[in-house]
Amino acid sequence: MLNCRQATRLISQSLDAKIPWHQRLAMKVHLLCCVWCRRYAAQLKFLRRATRELPPEALDAAPQKLSIVEKEQMSARLQESVKKLPPSAE
């Protein structure tokens, strides 16, 4: 019989991958008799939904971009290394 510590780990894991059938079964049996872990499972599902509804700008999750200066530095360094390439490279 799973304890709650193990059950919560499995509940989380089952959100990311298909867990083996015997673990799934053990988790379901545990959930049948544990109201706390049932709540935990439902709350993780809610957490997933709520997270996906967050507007990206609220999280600074919009892709970060290079600044103009950073781009110029990058280009300069690249051009230098192109110059250093042996002419008979191919």
Place this chain on the structure above:
Amino acid sequence: MNFRQPTTDGADGRGRGLQTQTLHLGPLSGLDPESWVEQYGDDLFGFAAARLGDRATAQDLVQETFLAGIKSREGFAGRSSERSWLFGILRNKLADYYRLRNREEAITDTDPPLPEERGAFGTGGLGKDGWIMKLAPKAWETPDGTLISKEFQDVLKSCLSRLPDKVAQVFRLREIDGVSSEEICKDLGVSPNNLWVMLHRARMGLRRCLEVHWFGNKQQDE
């Protein structure tokens, strides 16, 4: 915003005849580093930054990617688009970076209680590893529809900001950017087990934080 970049399927472009424009890559002809930075710089950088959480390192890896691209240009035979070829190099650089770093960091073991589990479960006697009543999940009144209030989102956001950096980063990639577990493992060089532990920590921490700072307030009178 989705950072997913699935196009490292280099060999697939073969025979489609779509990439003829890349075939004129001579020794240096067709190689235009400046246009690389313009064309791909932001995308590569955004991809790396989301996985590193560190601008300086992301910048270094993108730079290294371009350099490696120039050096190994013979390896680029127009089988894939220039873009996915560069993304492939970047992913390898990321994996190398994390391999090195993870060697220095101890891998989290699943067995000892995780910081987020401490205090939640009993440590001995009959209630060992069961919820401690005071901290066991309470009933939440969650909204049914899609409407989740701005106030709630602010609380969730602040809870996210309290997670340890690496844990928060993994959680964001998985839940906000919707990247699959396999891809995260590959890009961040973590084992599946390590990834699950981090996601579990994030969820356990967030759930508790929401209960205390949002749902808890509404139930104090119970």
